[in-house]
Amino acid sequence: MEIKHLSLKLLILFSCIVYTYGNATDCVYTIYVETGNIPLAGTRSNLTLFLSDSTKAQLPIVNLKDWGLMGSAHNYFGHGEVDLFAGKGPCLRGPVCSIIIVLDGFDNWYCQSIEITTVGSGKSCSQKKFEVKKWLDVIKGSAVILQDECSDDDDDSVVGNDPLERSK
Ligand SMILES: *[C@@H]1O[C@H](CO)[C@@H](O)[C@H](O)[C@H]1NC(C)=O
Numbered sequence: 001m002e003i004k005h006l007s008l009k010l011l012i013l014f015s016c017i018v019y020t021y022g023n024a025t026d027c028v029y030t031i032y033v034e035t036g037n038i039p040l041a042g043t044r045s046n047l048t049l050f051l052s053d054s055t056k057a058q059l060p061i062v063n064l065k066d067w068g069l070m071g072s073a074h075n076y077f078g079h080g081e082v083d084l085f086a087g088k089g090p091c092l093r094g095p096v097c098s099i100i101i102v103l104d105g106f107d108n109w110y111c112q113s114i115e116i117t118t119v120g121s122g123k124s125c126s127q128k129k130f131e132v133k134k135w136l137d138v139i140k141g142s143a144v145i146l147q148d149e150c151s152d153d154d155d156d157s158v159v160g161n162d163p164l165e166r167s168k
């Protein structure tokens, strides 16, 4: 747990450095996906994630494996494993507080948690962990989960102090 936390901190720092060479309108998203440590929790299916802020602005990440940082030979979403993903996309207006998870494939998946860190130039870093703890069942047709925590008023998802929205 200690090491995981440290590597996240390093990755945020790394993202900040890489970011300065990127397009100034983009943000860097780092995503940890934890698969449940229960029988048959793992899946070969693909995962699409929609990130939203409190204004309902939405960023789709189609086939999250394309953002995978675990190597091309890695089997993503394995039983009891934590997989790491990162990529850049347009910044949302505020911190991510709602996600939609879509499982696309032929076998089910138990999602334990999804943690998202957002970094952008001139914006505060934000971090949010969604404790999902649900089956996505492609056979029963419940392969889509909306987890909206935008109305929860906890401020600890914002790491920095600067307001996220800057004038254009
Ligand atoms: C950044 O990317 C957006 C969309 O891809 C583009 O419209 C904009 O011109 C780019 N800005 C710079 C500074 O390159």
Ligand SMILES: *[C@@H]1O[C@H](CO)[C@@H](O)[C@H](O)[C@H]1NC(C)=O
Pocket (backbone or CB within 6 Å): 044, 045, 046, 063, 104, 105, 106
């Ligand atoms: C997942 O996505 C990859 C790459 O787009 C594709 O080759 C593969 O068939 C997909 N798997 C499933 C189960 O849909």
